[in-house]
Amino acid sequence: MNVAVALRRAGAADAAAVAACVRRAYGKYDGRLPQPPKPVLADYDVVVRETDTWVLEDGGRCVGVVVLVPAADHVLLENIAVEPEQQGRGFGRLLLDFVETEARRLGTPEVRLYTNALMTENQAIYARRGYVETERRRVDGREAVYMRKRVS
Numbered sequence: 001m002n003v004a005v006a007l008r009r010a011g012a013a014d015a016a017a018v019a020a021c022v023r024r025a026y027g028k029y030d031g032r033l034p035q036p037p038k039p040v041l042a043d044y045d046v047v048v049r050e051t052d053t054w055v056l057e058d059g060g061r062c063v064g065v066v067v068l069v070p071a072a073d074h075v076l077l078e079n080i081a082v083e084p085e086q087q088g089r090g091f092g093r094l095l096l097d098f099v100e101t102e103a104r105r106l107g108t109p110e111v112r113l114y115t116n117a118l119m120t121e122n123q124a125i126y127a128r129r130g131y132v133e134t135e136r137r138r139v140d141g142r143e144a145v146y147m148r149k150r151v152s
Contacts, residue, residue: 004060005091007098010053012045016101017062018055019044025065025081033118035141039067039079054098056091066095068102074148075103077113096129100151109152117143 010018017040022044026037045065047053056064063086067079077099082091115122117136123145127133131147138144 005056005058005063005094007054007056007094010048010055010065012048014053014055015044015048017052018048018065021062021065021083022079022081024084027117028084029119033116033142036139037116037119038142039081041139042079045140052102054095055096056082058086058091064091064095066099068099070106070108072108074108074110074112075099075106077111092125100149103151108146110150112148114139114144114146114148117145123147 002093019042022039022042023135026040029037052070053067054066054068055062056066062083064082065079066077066081069076069078078098080092080095082095099111103109104137111131112134113126115126117123126147126149129149131149133145133147135146136143137146
């Protein structure tokens with residue numbers, strides 16, 4: 001990984017870059033899913049303002065995003081995205097490490113997430129990281145797979 005890589009909290013000025021990164025990262029699912037993934041439809045002006053949104057930069061350019069929603073007993077990993085041309089460089093692993101570290105820092109015992117049931121690659125990645133499936137249910141017309149990982 002390059003020494004020019006930095007993770008920082010997103011600010012209002014980052015909303016457009018965050019949205020663009022998310023759109024490109026989820027672009028690989030165009031045509032596979034019957035409707036766009038929820039993160040693609042989000043209003044990132046609101047997301048950046050109301051959640052713990054983090055930007056991973058390489059040389060000052062947004063290459064990844066993570067959106068967290070802390071709760072009393074867990075941290076919800078609302079969204080994680082890496083620019084397609086940057087995938088395979090360890091950025092996703094770095095972001096997941098950060099999420100788990102942040103959950104421990106906040107004193108919460110686990111990270112929870114959900115993903116579309118048709119995004120099987122994501123489920124496999126999370127399972128390799130120690131996340132376990134807890135349930136499946138239909139949410140907003142989408143089949144969601146819920147997973148969690150104990151971090152403390």
